[in-house]
Amino acid sequence: MPERFPRLYLARHGETEWSLTGQHTGLTDIALTDRGEANARSLGGRLFGCQFAKVLTSPLQRAKRTCELAGYLDSAEICEDAVEWNYGSYEGRRTRDIRAEERPGWYLFRDGCPDGEMPEEVGERADRVIDKVREVDGDVVLFSHGHFLRVLAARWMDLPANEARRLLLTTASLSVLSYEHGLDQPAVLLWNDDRHVTG
Numbered sequence: 001m002p003e004r005f006p007r008l009y010l011a012r013h014g015e016t017e018w019s020l021t022g023q024h025t026g027l028t029d030i031a032l033t034d035r036g037e038a039n040a041r042s043l044g045g046r047l048f049g050c051q052f053a054k055v056l057t058s059p060l061q062r063a064k065r066t067c068e069l070a071g072y073l074d075s076a077e078i079c080e081d082a083v084e085w086n087y088g089s090y091e092g093r094r095t096r097d098i099r100a101e102e103r104p105g106w107y108l109f110r111d112g113c114p115d116g117e118m119p120e121e122v123g124e125r126a127d128r129v130i131d132k133v134r135e136v137d138g139d140v141v142l143f144s145h146g147h148f149l150r151v152l153a154a155r156w157m158d159l160p161a162n163e164a165r166r167l168l169l170t171t172a173s174l175s176v177l178s179y180e181h182g183l184d185q186p187a188v189l190l191w192n193d194d195r196h197v198t199g
Contacts (some may be wrong), residue, residue: 025083123161
């Protein structure tokens with residue numbers, strides 16, 4: 001029987017008003033919508049029966065509330081490094097507006113954000129989270145944010161942070177990172193599973 005390697009479950013927070021409108025939501029501490037709360041509960045249903053050696057969550061309320069509604073907040077540890085990308089001057093703005101009004105051709109995963117973070121800086125935070133996870137004996141679940149989790153997945157596979165542009169995530173989705181034949185072969189086991197999400 002093949003060896004069962006540790007897994008890192010990635011849970012993106014539920015829908016917010018800004019995720020609906022496509023506004024960059026970094027450190028703004030915005031709440032879930034009613035549908036976001038319902039989908040966070042459904043995410044908990046998807047995780048039912050999983051045994052986690054550690055539960056981590058971003059300190060921002062949209063991730064913490066998702067963690068709570070999924071049924072894991074009581075055992076969760078706050079992970080400051082798992083906050084969303086700091087969008088700086090682009091906080092609350094949409095990509096199409098930034099390109100139309102200020103910076104044609106701007107691309108987050110290449111250019112970063114003025115007064116915010118560059119991709120490599122987000123990658124350094126992701127590396128610290130990965131190091132923390134790899135110290136755990138067993139499976140881990142992390143409740144966090146779309147762009148940050150995409151960067152974390154890229155770094156898990158030893159790819160540059162900007163390769164996260166190839167990995168899309170919907171709200172309240174579930175993804176799983178693990179390994180193939182050994183701990184020196186990190187891989188994606190499941191990506192952007194949102195079968196439980198309504199709307």
